[in-house]
Amino acid sequence: MRAAVLTEAGRPLSIEDVTVSAPLPGEVLVNVKASGLCHSDLTVMQGKQSHPVPVIMGHEAAGVVEAVGEGVTYVSPGDHVVTFPIPFCGECRNCLLGRPNICSASPNRTPDQPARMTIGGEAVGTFALVGGFAEQLLVHERTLVKIPEEIPFDRAALIGCGVVTGVGAVVNTAKVAPGETVAVIGCGGVGLNVVQGARLAGASRIIAIDMVADKLDRARHFGATDVIDASEGDPVAAVQELAGGVDHAIEVVGLASTFEQAFGMLGPGGTLTLIGSPPETAAGSLNLLTLLYERRVQGSLMGSARSRVDMPRIAQHYLNGTLDLESLISAHITLDQVNAGFEAMLGGGVARSVISFV
Ligand SMILES: [Zn+2]
Numbered sequence: 001m002r003a004a005v006l007t008e009a010g011r012p013l014s015i016e017d018v019t020v021s022a023p024l025p026g027e028v029l030v031n032v033k034a035s036g037l038c039h040s041d042l043t044v045m046q047g048k049q050s051h052p053v054p055v056i057m058g059h060e061a062a063g064v065v066e067a068v069g070e071g072v073t074y075v076s077p078g079d080h081v082v083t084f085p086i087p088f089c090g091e092c093r094n095c096l097l098g099r100p101n102i103c104s105a106s107p108n109r110t111p112d113q114p115a116r117m118t119i120g121g122e123a124v125g126t127f128a129l130v131g132g133f134a135e136q137l138l139v140h141e142r143t144l145v146k147i148p149e150e151i152p153f154d155r156a157a158l159i160g161c162g163v164v165t166g167v168g169a170v171v172n173t174a175k176v177a178p179g180e181t182v183a184v185i186g187c188g189g190v191g192l193n194v195v196q197g198a199r200l201a202g203a204s205r206i207i208a209i210d211m212v213a214d215k216l217d218r219a220r221h222f223g224a225t226d227v228i229d230a231s232e233g234d235p236v237a238a239v240q241e242l243a244g245g246v247d248h249a250i251e252v253v254g255l256a257s258t259f260e261q262a263f264g265m266l267g268p269g270g271t272l273t274l275i276g277s278p279p280e281t282a283a284g285s286l287n288l289l290t291l292l293y294e295r296r297v298q299g300s301l302m303g304s305a306r307s308r309v310d311m312p313r314i315a316q317h318y319l320n321g322t323l324d325l326e327s328l329i330s331a332h333i334t335l336d337q338v339n340a341g342f343e344a345m346l347g348g349g350v351a352r353s354v355i356s357f358v
Pocket residue numbers: 038039040041059060161162
């Protein structure tokens with residue numbers, strides 16, 4: 001099968017022929033139908049977060065189960081599935097506390113097993129335990145979530161990262177309550193889902209902040225009540241003027257500068273939730289006296305998602321018409337166009353490009 005492989009940070013992905021093994025116990029082989037391009041892929045491809053190579057990139061995929069290994073009970077061949085990058089063990093303390101997204105014993109292949117995927121006999125890894133830019137996935141069954149067959153694959157794929165990360169950060173991590181005010185910094189594929197998550201949660205005011213006018217227009221479509229173009233002045237002062245300090249500032253960029261801006265937007269008692277995937281060396285500073293006024297700072301990993309609970313809920317919201325997935329897709333591309341898709345992302349003009357597989 002064909003896959004887009006990172007062989008060295010800073011270089012374009014190359015399309016390679018990959019040999020896939022038959023599923024071992026607990027593993028599932030999936031024929032991929034759609035796969036979204038996410039900024040987290042780009043962070044690794046640019047070398048801002050280190051990762052062993054060669055590796056099949058991509059971590060936001062939907063497809064159909066082709067075959068299952070021994071002992072797999074959750075899915076059967078023919079099931080429609082979406083990936084989630086953090087398989088849960090179901091037994092560790094964090095899993096039992098209802099926080100499987102920070103599972104401390106995430107099941108995966110053990111190191112002494114033979115390579116599951118190879119290129120010319122050499123092992124190739126899978127990014128985020130998924131490796132979604134590929135015609136097939138070989139993953140642990142707990143990397144998969146079943147979804148209704150009525151959802152088109154291109155929309156379903158986005159649930160697995162961009163949507164669950166954005167909506168989950170609002171609903172699960174920040175726990176935005178009806179009537180609260182929310183500022184969102186960064187209105188790309190994840191940020192737009194923060195905006196529509198805040199709408200779903202009943203926020204009274206949703207202030208979207210970005211430096212690209214197109215993204216701010218999209219944010220309005222997804223439910224922003226106010227928009228601020230951060231290229232035109234200080235966004236912190238603009239938020240303070242609009243709302244006098246917000247209950248929630250949600251940072252989706254992953255830079256020290258935007259983190260500090262988000263903190264500055266909070267009113268007393270407000271909560272900053274960091275979603276953006278930062279470079280390894282990023283560090284932000286806070287004014288401790290300001291923090292003392294019951295402000296809070298927290299991270300949100302994959303929307304604090306309990307994958308098998310939250311992703312079917314999101315799918316149902318889509319089917320009910322309360323979440324918009326189609327408007328998140330700005331381009332459909334082929335696997336061979338994956339590098340051009342990331343160039344478009346760097347240009348800032350897209351929400352999500354989705355690779356379609358036939
Ligand atoms: Zn992602």
